[in-house]
Amino acid sequence: MSAPATPVSAAPVSTAPVSTDDVARVAALATRARVASRRLALLSRADKDAALRALADALDAATDEVVAANAEDIERGRRGGMDEGLVDRLTLTAERLAAVAGALRDIAALPDPVGEVVRGSTLANGLQIRQVRVPMGVVGMVYEARPNVTVDAAGLALKSGNAVILRGGSAAESTNRALVGTMRGALEAQGLPADAIGLLDGGRGAVRALLTARGLVDLIIPRGGAGLIQTVVTESTVPVIETGVGNCHVYVDAAADLDKALAIAVNAKTHRPSVCNAAETLLVHASLRETFLPRVLAALSEAGVVLHTDAAAGGVAQSAGTPHVPATAEDWDTEYLALEMAVAVVPDLDAALEHIHAHTSGHTEAIVTEDRAAARRFTTEVDAAAVMVNASTRFTDGGEFGFGAEIGISTQKLHARGPMALPELTTTKWIVEGDGQIR
Amino acid sequence: MSAPATPVSAAPVSTAPVSTDDVARVAALATRARVASRRLALLSRADKDAALRALADALDAATDEVVAANAEDIERGRRGGMDEGLVDRLTLTAERLAAVAGALRDIAALPDPVGEVVRGSTLANGLQIRQVRVPMGVVGMVYEARPNVTVDAAGLALKSGNAVILRGGSAAESTNRALVGTMRGALEAQGLPADAIGLLDGGRGAVRALLTARGLVDLIIPRGGAGLIQTVVTESTVPVIETGVGNCHVYVDAAADLDKALAIAVNAKTHRPSVCNAAETLLVHASLRETFLPRVLAALSEAGVVLHTDAAAGGVAQSAGTPHVPATAEDWDTEYLALEMAVAVVPDLDAALEHIHAHTSGHTEAIVTEDRAAARRFTTEVDAAAVMVNASTRFTDGGEFGFGAEIGISTQKLHARGPMALPELTTTKWIVEGDGQIR
Numbered sequence: 001m002s003a004p005a006t007p008v009s010a011a012p013v014s015t016a017p018v019s020t021d022d023v024a025r026v027a028a029l030a031t032r033a034r035v036a037s038r039r040l041a042l043l044s045r046a047d048k049d050a051a052l053r054a055l056a057d058a059l060d061a062a063t064d065e066v067v068a069a070n071a072e073d074i075e076r077g078r079r080g081g082m083d084e085g086l087v088d089r090l091t092l093t094a095e096r097l098a099a100v101a102g103a104l105r106d107i108a109a110l111p112d113p114v115g116e117v118v119r120g121s122t123l124a125n126g127l128q129i130r131q132v133r134v135p136m137g138v139v140g141m142v143y144e145a146r147p148n149v150t151v152d153a154a155g156l157a158l159k160s161g162n163a164v165i166l167r168g169g170s171a172a173e174s175t176n177r178a179l180v181g182t183m184r185g186a187l188e189a190q191g192l193p194a195d196a197i198g199l200l201d202g203g204r205g206a207v208r209a210l211l212t213a214r215g216l217v218d219l220i221i222p223r224g225g226a227g228l229i230q231t232v233v234t235e236s237t238v239p240v241i242e243t244g245v246g247n248c249h250v251y252v253d254a255a256a257d258l259d260k261a262l263a264i265a266v267n268a269k270t271h272r273p274s275v276c277n278a279a280e281t282l283l284v285h286a287s288l289r290e291t292f293l294p295r296v297l298a299a300l301s302e303a304g305v306v307l308h309t310d311a312a313a314g315g316v317a318q319s320a321g322t323p324h325v326p327a328t329a330e331d332w333d334t335e336y337l338a339l340e341m342a343v344a345v346v347p348d349l350d351a352a353l354e355h356i357h358a359h360t361s362g363h364t365e366a367i368v369t370e371d372r373a374a375a376r377r378f379t380t381e382v383d384a385a386a387v388m389v390n391a392s393t394r395f396t397d398g399g400e401f402g403f404g405a406e407i408g409i410s411t412q413k414l415h416a417r418g419p420m421a422l423p424e425l426t427t428t429k430w431i432v433e434g435d436g437q438i439r
Numbered sequence: 440m441s442a443p444a445t446p447v448s449a450a451p452v453s454t455a456p457v458s459t460d461d462v463a464r465v466a467a468l469a470t471r472a473r474v475a476s477r478r479l480a481l482l483s484r485a486d487k488d489a490a491l492r493a494l495a496d497a498l499d500a501a502t503d504e505v506v507a508a509n510a511e512d513i514e515r516g517r518r519g520g521m522d523e524g525l526v527d528r529l530t531l532t533a534e535r536l537a538a539v540a541g542a543l544r545d546i547a548a549l550p551d552p553v554g555e556v557v558r559g560s561t562l563a564n565g566l567q568i569r570q571v572r573v574p575m576g577v578v579g580m581v582y583e584a585r586p587n588v589t590v591d592a593a594g595l596a597l598k599s600g601n602a603v604i605l606r607g608g609s610a611a612e613s614t615n616r617a618l619v620g621t622m623r624g625a626l627e628a629q630g631l632p633a634d635a636i637g638l639l640d641g642g643r644g645a646v647r648a649l650l651t652a653r654g655l656v657d658l659i660i661p662r663g664g665a666g667l668i669q670t671v672v673t674e675s676t677v678p679v680i681e682t683g684v685g686n687c688h689v690y691v692d693a694a695a696d697l698d699k700a701l702a703i704a705v706n707a708k709t710h711r712p713s714v715c716n717a718a719e720t721l722l723v724h725a726s727l728r729e730t731f732l733p734r735v736l737a738a739l740s741e742a743g744v745v746l747h748t749d750a751a752a753g754g755v756a757q758s759a760g761t762p763h764v765p766a767t768a769e770d771w772d773t774e775y776l777a778l779e780m781a782v783a784v785v786p787d788l789d790a791a792l793e794h795i796h797a798h799t800s801g802h803t804e805a806i807v808t809e810d811r812a813a814a815r816r817f818t819t820e821v822d823a824a825a826v827m828v829n830a831s832t833r834f835t836d837g838g839e840f841g842f843g844a845e846i847g848i849s850t851q852k853l854h855a856r857g858p859m860a861l862p863e864l865t866t867t868k869w870i871v872e873g874d875g876q877i878r
Binding site for chain 2: 041134219439
């Protein structure tokens with residue numbers, strides 16, 4: 001499931017100077033993680049699965065302690081005026097913690113990506129070459145999402161043979177410390193290095209030290225709001241996978257099945273508005289102005305959606321008495337993450353493609369149409385991680401795609417694009433076996 | 440074939456300030472490239488192959504013009520005191536240009552990576568999902584290698600449906616201008632956008648503007664010496680694939696076939712010392728000190744290799760009267776790219792693995808052994824793009840691996856690791872087809 005993009009704390013990254021102390025502390029943490037990662041890379045699947053189950057059992061056993069730590073965070077948050085939506089996302093009840101621990105057992109049941117032979121051949125000179133999946137090494141996670149990310153990320157890293165350095169939001173500090181402490185203890189009890197799961201505390205300078213620990217950290221994955229992600233992407237010299245910002249469009253074509261279109265538009269917007277695969281803009285073909293447009297505007301409005309309309313859609317809403325506000329230029333680039341939607345009427349498929357090309361964040365774009373040629377053009381010409389035909393944008397998700405887990409949704413083109421799971425946390429190595437070949 | 444890592448010009452990148460003029464010029468160039476890339480992404484394989492052959496024909500027809508432009512570069516280089524090795528690498532004779540044009544015809548004969556279905560499935564809810572290879576978009580190449588890179592990169596980008604922005608070394612400026620002008624003309628004559636192949640000129644600030652054109656350029660690939668690559672990696676906010684620095688080791692195990700070991704050590708060092716897959720350090724198991732070590736030192740020395748020896752290897756060389764110099768701490772991290780080699784005696788496989796772990800650049804590492812357990816440990820525990828058993832390090836190469844082409848050798852873990860060819864110039868897109876599915 002994709003993480004809510006709304007932060008549970010202020011962005012933990014800034015242009016704060018990096019002290020030599022922060023650099024030294026991150027270097028020490030990353031070096032210990034690197035040493036641990038060399039052990040992890042050699043573990044069998046059976047060993048890793050046993051460790052994951054032990055982590056889950058340890059979290060279950062530590063329920064009281066974790067819930068108490070979480071209560072501290074909640075209390076501090078409420079004192080600081082945190083809104084109740086964020087409080088809810090931050091809250092870890094015994095029931096929620098049991099689900100978090102259960103997710104580790106689910107990860108144990110997934111296939112091990114390490115060791116998979118991606119391709120291979122025997123060369124003319126007799127060399128046998130094969131490209132094999134191996135762990136990345138040390139992965140840094142910088143996030144401001146719910147505390148379940150702490151456990152999910154640790155579990156996915158462990159399963160893929162990576163050490164992980166976790167940097168959660170300051171709002172979840174006590175909770176994360178309790179979760180990581182419990183998991184580290186469980187690793188040690190299994191005879192595994194506790195440093196496979198590291199927690200980076202300290203101020204914003206510590207985060208910047210992590211982002212510039214090139215050579216010590218192999219990959220940084222940011223998860224959170226657009227501000228956090230942009231800061232990480234801009235400041236990091238460690239390779240980054242950009243995740244999550246989704247300015248997703250639903251385009252209803254002239255040849256759409258209008259019942260499907262209505263269901264998809266409403267679902268894509270309202271099913272879970274706070275996540276990155278929710279739709280933000282609805283584009284409707286001009287031929288549907290009289291028929292479909294009033295219907296979908298009414299349905300969205302009834303579902304509580306604030307409609308930001310262009311002139312044509314605004315006119316239709318006006319005639320029908322549907323509440324709406326005029327869209328500004330910014331609306332077309334806004335990821336509302338809320339019950340708000342921009343609506344425009346487009347003269348044809350070309351105009352829809354141009355609008356999407358101008359405003360897409362490269363996450364998920366959908367067309368509703370029964371016209372094979374329109375669907376083919378849309379899927380070919382739209383440049384995004386996922387392109388849907390007659391389906392809700394909400395399906396861009398590792399769980400929905402059958403990956404069994406998700407560490408984020410990449411909106412960049414390098415390494416991974418779309419939902420990322422275990423294979424995306426690995427790299428490859430060429431193994432070349434010969435009997436004395438030279439050039 | 441891997442590019443010589445020795446620059447043909449001073450590194451074109453520095454900490455020079457970026458002028459607003461450079462930023463505007465790069466933005467305009469990249470925007471035109473982006474528009475062109477949208478055309479390229481829709482071309483059929485047949486169209487792209489025809490275009491590649493037209494480019495080759497145009498280069499053949501422009502031989503006199505290109506050779507004349509190259510003569511200007513050579514003359515300027517010689518006036519500036521360029522050494523004759525660099526002059527040779529920079530020189531483009533009619534014969535060499537014919538080979539460069541021929542490489543475009545070879546690329547036309549390769550399979551098209553675009554459209555390949557990487558994986559896919561039908562979900563429980565009936566959604567049909569598939570992950571399909573698509574072009575990256577706009578690829579920037581920053582290089583200081585021979586002018587053939589200009590044509591190779593343009594050809595590989597075109598075949599993979601990408602627009603390319605080329606930034607070659609200033610020493611090859613006239614040559615590159617003639618090559619790119621010819622290719623752009625050939626594209627236009629085919630009814631294709633000339634801006635699919637762009638040349639970035641201007642000073643070092645122009646390069647920095649390219650490196651920070653995030654959102655306009657999808658990927659930067661640097662090719663050249665360690666200084667160039669480090670600068671690009673550090674300064675770029677556009678995703679980068681780090682290439683080419685190879686501090687490659689050959690470890691001769693206790694259980695090595697000594698004839699194979701001798702041939703591999705000499706070949707790995709001397710076959711083409713200036714390239715990244717040449718070996719730089721020889722590690723010899725202590726049990727071979729009396730038998731193999733004197734032989735290999737003599738053979739390397741006879742082949743003209745300057746030996747930088749640790750105390751134990753130095754003692755053996757001394758007794759045998761083989762010329763040698765004591766290795767300093769820096770030698771173990773030096774990519775000589777010349778007929779020089781560091782030599783150390785290690786007590787066992789563990790020590791060899793530790794040495795490699797401490798000094799590897801993650802390019803290629805080789806073991807020579809007949810012991811299955813040693814080979815298995817080496818291939819499992821060494822963390823590098825390619826790990827060889829009983830084969831020369833020189834085989835880490837797109838051509839040798841059967842890729843038919845190579846745009847560089849990645850030494851990073853993200854996206855591509857090892858020789859990169861056409862598939863590595865693509866990303867993927869998920870296409871999801873349904874009949875009205877919602878969540």
